[in-house]
Amino acid sequence: MNKIVRRFIAGTLTLGLAALSITGCGSAKNGTESAQAGESKKVYRTLDEIKESGTINIGVFSDKNPFGYVDENGEYQGYDVYLAERLGKDLGVEINYVSTEAASRVEYLETGKVDIVLANFTVTEERAEKVDFALPYMNVALGVVSHDDNVIEDLSQITADDQVIVISGTTAETYLEKEYPDIKLQKFDTYATAKTAFENGTGVAWANDNTEVIAYAKENAGYVVGIPSLGSQDTIAPAVSKGNSSLLDWINGEIESLGKENFFHADYEATLIDTYGADYEETLVVEGGKVE
């Protein structure tokens, strides 16, 4: 019998070791949170430090067309990147793009590995606790597209065993999790897989930014945007590390001055127009950080 006991001890030993690591990584995080709040240990780079260093690290998506993606020549393109290029030019520094994932956006800021995140980052209260959002530069509302033989015009139509397809880390997911927790969601981590699953009919509907679903219905026959706009208007804004006020203020000033030259409309026309068409320009673009 003592063999079993010894084995059990070895097992609990590993548990102990692992628990050690948890408290280890736990304390590491707590350490910084309290420090962050106490401003004692600065993780981020201030505006001047960025200028001195000559380069700015900007976290963007590399696989979210048309907001942040990489074209066939390996260049970063998209609505977010267009703004990033301008911020870099006005700051007079080189831009170093960092490819981020939805789940790592905040970690990058909390460790100062990027200075700004421009990755289709929807403003929510939870996220505002972790990072500081600058003025918004785009509106986003949700939409739901469904097959034309079973058009979903109201979320109440969705029965218990129906599934709604969403992409993990998007505003649609956050909204449905909070407002309609009992709707069963089928979550995918990329646009391509979500789209293919929807076409294969594994979900009755697909909830995403309304611009996405409208563009999708326009390009593909057999699909109708039953719900063109869902829930309140959310906004997308640049984010910086918590407490990095020097950089935050500069960005806000920059967004306001860009508003005067109608920059964001130009950005829309340069990057989004061929996907979403002209008639969405007004509803989508937030010019100069002012939301109507």
Place this chain on the structure above:
Amino acid sequence: MEEILSVQNLCKKYDELVVLDGIDLSIKKGEVVVIVGPSGCGKSTFLRCLNGLEDIQDGKVIHDGEVINPCSGKLNKVREKIGMVFQSYELFPHKTVLQNMLLAPLKVKKADKKQSEKEALELLDRVGLLSKKNNYPRQLSGGQKQRVAIMRALMMQPDILLLDEITAALDPEMVREVLDVVISLAKEGRTMVIVTHEMSFARAVADRMIFFDEGRIVEEGSPEEFFVHPKTERLQKFLQSFSYAR
């Protein structure tokens, strides 16, 4: 002849099991001592205590004025002077015969490569295995491997050579090849302590015979006394177990 190795009141125990119960033995330079006895009498363990492969619970083994202590760091220095060849004739499988021979002299004695190589080739020639110098152990027979193992031990010019039942795992015709080598070493005046079951060989090569039983030396003597007029009854019974009559 001057004493080269002295064993004083050697005791060896595995927890409660007593394997060697107070052995006293003195070995002279150039002497060939052969140890025989029933299996499990502790003769092989005794040999392994001499070069520190086994730790000892009591008593001392003194070589060249130095006490052999298995836990001391300098053990490998002692082992340079006490060579040993085992029953399973395992050579280093990933090295050729010649490399097997040269490893210890070059790495331990830091000897000159050319000189050691010349010596190795001489030794191999002596046992008729010169042609096999670049072969791998797997290409050799048991008897050939054992002869190389003996020569490998000799490369270190040990003061004493311990042979632990080196023919036990060999086919009959190979036993002859190996024992002829040992006899030639004895003629040269090599000091050797040999544990074996080959009685006729023991009689031919030994200067002194020792009979071990249940961890003690029961009888000791020259080959004639030992084989022709055994004194103790236990030795007589042991010797009879080797003769057959219809």
Place this chain on the structure above:
Amino acid sequence: MDTEVILSYLPRYIEAFFLTIRIGFIGIGISLVLGVIVAFLIHFRIPVLGKIAGVYIELFRNTPLLVQLFFLYFGLPKIGISIPANVCGALGLGLLGGSYMAEGFRSGLDSVPASQTESALALGMTRKQLFINVILPEAFALSVPATVANVIFLLKETSVFSAISLMDLMFTAKDLIGLYYNTTEALCMLVAFYIIMLVPVSVIGNIVEKKVRFKMLGA
């Protein structure tokens, strides 16, 4: 480390835990059956089937599960076969696992000493009796350590299930972090649930290894 957050995440982790276990062990079951068959085909060099088994092993050992799952879940419907995500996950795991288990069993079969086979034949046993009573048990005993390592490896491979929308442990953590950014809590719970899932497997694996080795080989 905010316990209120942990409590709110708990139900999702528990659900994901059972999904991972359920699909994981079905997949492992498939991989065991497949592994034995493939190892048998290769070891005894059955014509044609043996070759196909060899290709199968090389194909599935040298490509990532994520890509295999992609074709199973998204490719097949394009040619009319649509499989629900959990079946697809178990099948993908089974196919990948089968190639690893086959390698483990094959090395087990190879290391059964020839003397065992000869002595059994010498006793007049037929080839079938020989295989079932001598070779299989001994090969199984020899391959237990590899099999245990494969089980742990496969349970961790479930972390690619997010590609086909299966809410396994890893996807739950990534999803929660993406939503609320409580990274510490999400990751620590992920580690805790992996421990609860894998430590027993490792401990039981060691016990089985010791028991089987002792019973079979007496050493």
Place this chain on the structure above:
Amino acid sequence: MGFEVLFKGNNLIRLFEGLLAALRISFISVIISIFCGLIVGTLMTQENRVIRVITRGYLEFIRIMPQMVLLFIVYFGTTKALGINMSAETSSIIVFSLWGTAEMADLVRGALTSIPAIQYESSYSLGLTSAQTYVYVIIPQIIRRMLPLSINLITRMIKTTSLVMMIGIVEVLKVGQQIIEANRKSSPNAAFGVFATIFFLYFIVCWPISLLSKYLEKKWEN
């Protein structure tokens, strides 16, 4: 079917660059793992119980811990806790080396225990120290047995490097997703062509490696 996307611009080159990133991390990590694995594996066979329990605990811990968590701890955790700002590639090499060392140590332990005690004893009785015994007699023998298995470790490592996209490294799978996304409108079904190519790329890299390990296994089997 989506293959045409690959020939636009330097997509194909980017895929190869992504593959190169994955290979570089795997190869460096494997070399470190072989070296450290030998040491940790040897420690695992020492009589000293404390060393054995620690190394055993390390092995179980790394085997159970999901690699993504390790990546987060090493890449983000170290900056938060100690203020060190490590590059993504260094962090991933550290994590994959930690994992590789654990797997390698287990292989070494298995190989060491299968070497008959006589090899150690005949080496000691020739006067070689235990260090010399390990370096000249034991390790050369287990290397022959271990190298094929450690080569298998390379293929397993290459296949799991896709995780590093979580800390910003653009490897082959990430490049694939970028290409699919970038051509979302122009070729909606690009995913199949791209994933088929990635499937092929992984295969032509990993298959020869596993063939090499089988060849070595046969050659040194005697």
